[in-house]
Amino acid sequence: MIDLRAQGLRTFIPSRDFALxxxxxxxxxxxxxxxxxNLALFNLAGSRFYLQRHYVQEWAENSMLQIAVQDAAQCFKDVSALIAEGSFPGARVAPPRHEPYGAWVAYVWDPCGVLLHLVQWDQT
Structure with a gap:
């Protein structure tokens, strides 16, 4: 096995409207x-990802990011209010549901269809 001596991992996600x-x-x-x-680097809780000015529908609609949160229900309320403001056409959110792998998940679709899993892990 190769030891890459990796120091991090970042993903690239698409955008249809880069500024949006x-x-x-x-x-x-x-x-x-x-x-x-053409490229933006974001940091969320110490993890980073690239947003790029590039869009392929099939890729966008099959891209996902999982984000661990403390309270999926509160995230749902906050994101719902953000989307209701009307500034992000195409974005949508679904109420949290309990998944069999042990988490409450609020699903959020960004303006181009990338799916965010806002995951609140069950306490054991």
């Missing part, structure tokens, strides 16, 4: 660390 998606992730509390005309 940047604003959406910032509104969710992701800190923008760097950006140019």
């Amino acid at each position: 998606s940047k604003a959406f992730y910032a509104a969710l509390g992701c800190a923008l660390e760097w950006s140019d005309d």
Whole structure:
């Protein structure tokens, strides 16, 4: 086995409207660390991801990010209120539901269809 001596892992996610998606992730509390005309680096709780100015529908609608949260129900309320403001067309949210793998999950779709799993793990 190769030891990559890895020091981190970052994913790239698409955007159909780069400026809109940047604003959406910032509104969710992701800190923008760097950006140019085609790529933005966000930080959320010490984890980072890239948002890119590139869109392929099949890719966007099959991309997912799992975000561990303390309270999925409160996240649902907060994201619902954000989306209701009307600033993020295409974004939507579903109420939390209990999943068999031991978590309450509120599902959020960003403006281009990327699915966010806001996961509150069951306490054991």
